[in-house]
Amino acid sequence: MRFEDDLGAWVARQRWYAGKSHEPRFRVLDARPTTGATTYLVMDDAGAVPTLYNVPLAHSDRSEGDDVAARDGDRHLVDATRHPDFTIGMLRDMGLDVDRVTSSRVLTGEQSNTSIVYDVDGTPAIILKLFRTLHHGENPDVTVQRVLSEAGSPFVPRFFGSLDAEWPDVGRPEGVARGTLGFAQEFLSGVRDGWAIALDEARAGRDFTAAARDLGIAVAGVHGALGAALETADADEAVVTTTGAAWARRLSIAATEVPAVAERRAEIDAVYRAALARPWPRLQRIHGDLHLGQVLAVPNGGWRIVDFEGEPLRPMEERAIPDLPPRDVAGMLRSFDYAAAVGGGPDAAAWAAACRAAFVEAYVSAPGAVALDPELLRALVLDKAVYESIYEARNRPDWLPVPLAGIDAALS
Structure with missing residues (x-):
């Protein structure tokens, strides 16, 4: 219970947490290992509509810092979006060639999502939007930008790939929901x-x-x-x-x-x-x-x-x-x-x-x-x-x- 309490308190402090108008009631709905991290799906049941949050966390020996979310035994769990093993692993899971990806960094100032920029051969070339609130079905941002990119539209950044996940959902006949965790597209420099x-x-x-x-x-x-x-x-x-x-x-x-x-x-x-x-x-x-x-x-x-x-x-x-x-x-x-x-x-x-x-x-x-x-x-x-x-x-x-x-x- 201490783990869920710590994790919930950390989620409630994040800029992308959308339930600031009510007292949250968190529970971990699902936890799945991924490259370099564990993706925790955290449900807030207290709002008018339950909201599911995408919270990937990685192990660290550090015990202090704004990115430290919870304690796990003798180690701590920190925001995985700042860890290259996880961020580059997401690109790999989307089917992208990551051999020339040299680094990644989180953009600051975001409100509802988390954006990660990747350098390819030392030059910013890819940006990944990690959705923090999850919904059943493909995110419209992914659907539309993929279709426009496939049509060769010059008016959107090139679309590279997306990543989906499944989670338990007792409200659906099959007992499972499926939605978009994030997607990657062309990074446009100097915009x-x-x-x-x-x-x-x-x-x-x-x-x-x-x-x-x-x-x-x-x-x-x-x-x-x-x-x-x-x-x-x-x-x-x-x-x-x-x-x-x-x-x-x-x-x-x-x-x-x-x-x-x-x-x-x-x-x-x-x-x-x-x-x-x-x-x-x-x-x-x-x-x-x-x-x-x-x-x-x-x-x-x-x-x-x-x-x-x-x-x-x-x-x-x-x-x-x-x-x-x-x-x-x-x-x-x-x-x-x-x-x-x-x-x-x-x-x-x-x-x-x-x-x-x-x-x-x-x-x-x-x-x-x-x-x-x-x-x-x-x-x-x-x-x-x-x-x-x-x-x-x-x-x-x-x-x-x-x-x-x-x-x-x-x-x-």
Whole structure:
């Protein structure tokens, strides 16, 4: 019992632990030896939904340090992601040739996962994302990036391989669940994320429309490849009705909590009703949580889109359901508005409007792009801004003017 108590206390201190709003109740569901370590699957049963954590640990003689998780007899167990035997072993288990891998290191600053960078012949070349929370089924990040890489898409890093695991699950008929532990892909040197770049450009009032156009082409290319490679579906009456109900539910919450949204409720609802009456495009896999922080600028290499896990608050099984491609477009349009507002440069509204126009123009003219119905896109932008108004009112009241301005821009 002492071991599980120590291990649970360590898990609860990690940045990737997702249950900080409740008192945890941990138990070790499974423990399996792997190269250089033991992978412990640790269940937290205390939350509204039980959460399973991926905790690989290696033996060490050290008894102190932030990575020391628990005691095991005369030795201690430490975070294995900092041990080359384990990290390089994961690549080997994925089927990668590791003869030229010379070292590995953990990236700092991560929140929900752990990323490990590998040097090949002394140069960073591979990055592995280790998922810390596990779910039954292949992680959407793996599915989407593998498919895009196999299709030769220039808009994502090359995919190298993934690693799965099984664990006991009494809730499934076969008594076993299977999911993704992590995956490896190309490491891109010298990249900057789109949010940081856009913020600098907005702050200085510099023209960002060329970059916005390139982003529009990249997003359209990803949508086209995903629509060709993965399942698509008609947006039937049930889908339209369910989507409309979700819009109405968020609008009702926002109108209750944000007086400025309540004043605009009738106008917003009119846009929603118009969009629900329009023909909708086919549903397909999308990014699901697209914004400027999810794109990387490669020096002299254009944009790469990353992190296809989808909206973090949605259950994992829902993230793999075909969705509306314009939802990604709406997310990026709102991100331009946030960059302009946070940057606070001269004539921020005009800067954001120019970026939005350039992005949409490039998206609709790109080969294989999904048609953008203006009424549907306007409704999706409004729904995103309505959601943002709820979040900002609850968490960052000083930022509330940003989504409210977005609502007014969409209504005008």
